Amino acid sequence: MVYIFQQALNALQLGSIYALIALGYTMVYGILTMINFAHGDLFMIGAFFCFLIAFYLKLSFVPTLLLTMIGVAFLGVVIERLAYKPLRNAPRVSAIITALGVGLFLENFTLALNPYPQHVPALITDQTWTIGNVSISSLQIIIIVLSLFLMLILDFIVQRTKAGMAMRAISWDKSIVPLMGVPVNKIISLTFAIGTGLGGAAGMMYGLAYPVIDPYMGIMIGWKAFISAVIGGIGNIRGAMIGGFILGSVEIMVAAFLPSTYRDFVAFTLLLILLIFRPYGILGKPNPQKV
């Protein structure tokens, strides 16, 4: 029982990071029907921003978080303007290839600056409490609570604000909405800013929880977050959150009860089966091609 509870905590921590990154994929897809494959690398940039700010400016946790999020969000918007906007009406494949290219650029740019894995300084004094053989660290609590908090804010923005309404409208129909006076470019920029900003926050929390960071760290995590978004139903924000937690739990629990070598194999088989029964993901809706 203690064992299961401890593993559930582990799953919650991993799942909340997957969920935060998955949000970036799903938001961009929702509004542009484009998969931003550079998102995993923006997450990596987030971890490096956090490292630079914490190491050179020696700021504390909250300012570092804000600066990281703003920095990564800004980078996300710049990438959208420079790389994706000129291709908005091009075939979708071109945009995806461009995204892959941007991702490779970010990786190799970081690599060219410094190939060494970096150690992120601890921004919070890490304390471990043991309650009846279950260990909880302060970092674990911060990651879980902060992720949930950011997700709640996002949900509020999308469901309750005018900008959120515009986002939902654009994802519904990109050609009619501008006629109603919605500033499409601004809303798309805002979507990128929020999506990549959350990715940056995830990068920072990841950097704190797993403090050795390297330029390739975003590849695998990016894929897993993308898979989370698909499980939840890509384009659906609540789906991405659920998908992240599902993938985190499956990964942890498979390793917890089966030989750990089987982890990825069993985890992804389960997910494939899930997709056979719900091809649009858990909360996704079938989207018939408009003629």
Add this chain to the structure above:
Amino acid sequence: MKKLYILFTVLSFFAFLILGCGGGDSSNIKVGLIAELTGDIPAVGASCKNAAQMAVEEINDAGGFQFGEKKYKVDLIIEDNAGKADQSVSAAQKLITQKKVVAIVGPNASRYALPAAEIAESSKVVLITPWSTAPKATLDSKTGASKKYVFRSCFIDPFQGRVLAKFTLENLKFKKAAVLYDVASEYNKGIAEIFKEVFEKNGGKVVAFETYTTNDKDFSSQLTKIKRATPQIIFLPNYYSEVPLQIQQAKRLGINVPFIGSDSWGSEELLKLCGNDCNDYYFSAHYAADAATPATKKFIDNYKAKYGSTPDDVAALTYDSFGLLWQALKSAGKNDRQAVRDALAKIPQYDGVTGTMQFKEGSGDPIKSAVILKIIDGKFTWFANAKP
């Protein structure tokens, strides 16, 4: 038109870069180096490159080689394998077919040394790997016999695994151990299995044998499992960039037992990434910088003066690999691949900075001793010797 102009500028820039790399005197002896300059273990590549450049500079300053009437200097051609197996192969191919090197040193990690060694063997070019301890590196993949062209300057994993298992049982007196290792990496997997075998044969018990895959950062599930099995010590035969994460996560999960590691811990980077978390743990290594003989001391001092840091295992082993190669070149007496291989295979014993190596006829694996280092106050400190 404007776009064409930009394209032309960019292309000519790259052409310039490529042409700039060429050149060199064709009458020099060319030696290739394949190192992990980028990728997941760049500190290994950097040490390897530093030691290689130092070894080449020393031999050139001493006048190079004299074959007959003619004097030869050594050209070092460095290739980055980017921490990838496929790039190790293409680097080896490039060095052999385009750069026409007489011999290759590197790569270091077994997962890159193995594929590169296959190329060297089939092209009949000597390859000396400084740090690859996996037995397969010098063995023919089909027949299991020794490769003819592949050598190394380090001990091999069966020896290292045995040393560690015995040290845990006899010196530390622990009977219950857990192992967490990277199942996708040749080196980690090999040594974990040998450790388990020897440990259990000598009366110990491995209570948890957990795996992960390269580039994983979250080990919480495996570590929770290990915690439940209540080991007295945890063996982490993993690379220096991963070990700090594993130890920190274990501590966060409330695991308070000591850790022990293998020679893949032996980089100054480990201390930097670990902070205070790795103090008082043990690992096996190729040499102890703080308990050096006078000859080794001279190497350490020169290296320190040149690069400002203590040479780690990889640096010392790379230096020894070049030492072996110089000796082979001298006795071969000509700049010829086959002659160098034959001369190298005849060296019975070599006194290097990492100790005395003995080669058996027909095998590329030296017989040499290992040391156990302990991390005390953020420094690698000599703790014990292990004879072959």
